[in-house]
Amino acid sequence: MGSRVMHYAITSEINKLKNCSNQFRLHLGGQAPDLTHPINTSKSYTHLVEIISSGKRRVNYKRFIHDYKHGFHDEFYIGYLSHLVADYIWYETMYYEYIKPLPENERQAAVEKGYRDFKKLNKILLQRFKLTPLINTSHTDDVSIKGLYSGFIPELVSQLNNDLIEEERAQEESESLELYSLDRITAYIDISVKETTVLLNTL
Incomplete structure (x- = not known):
């Protein structure tokens, strides 16, 4: 799945379109x-993962909309x-292009290449999406989503902020990625923003 920074880029772009109050x-x-x-x-519970007839695992975001439609006045549920x-x-898309076609004994090595790419990206x-560390971790005691333990959210925010400010050698956009491509990653972010926005407009 995408990285924390990718998900942050997605919600940042959604905020530009929806002008969220929080x-x-x-x-x-x-x-x-x-x-x-x-x-x-x-994480199958929090991602509403189901096994479909073909045997594939699939995130059932439509069930999330059905089960929590009452909550979409709250930006937390929009982000979720x-x-x-x-x-x-x-x-x-990404998994079935870059990982699944590989022989089983090569998949783990590809996953590790992907994680190294995440750090480069x-x-x-x-810089591209002008992301800055989160400094206001609003309380989430009022969130009730199956399998989610909101008490750990500050720790996850800390991990995200570390991704943004970690001290490492500056990466140039031209530096070679091992598995993914920058164009595919930015296209993935763009598609995710558009698909989410289309769904929100139907609520």
């Missing part, structure tokens, strides 16, 4: 599905939906 809750919601309680349990939509798109994306 952008901090939007960004928190955009990170939240990667939290579970206890923290090391499967954007994460699910983005992960659905990642799985259906972080600096590029934070």
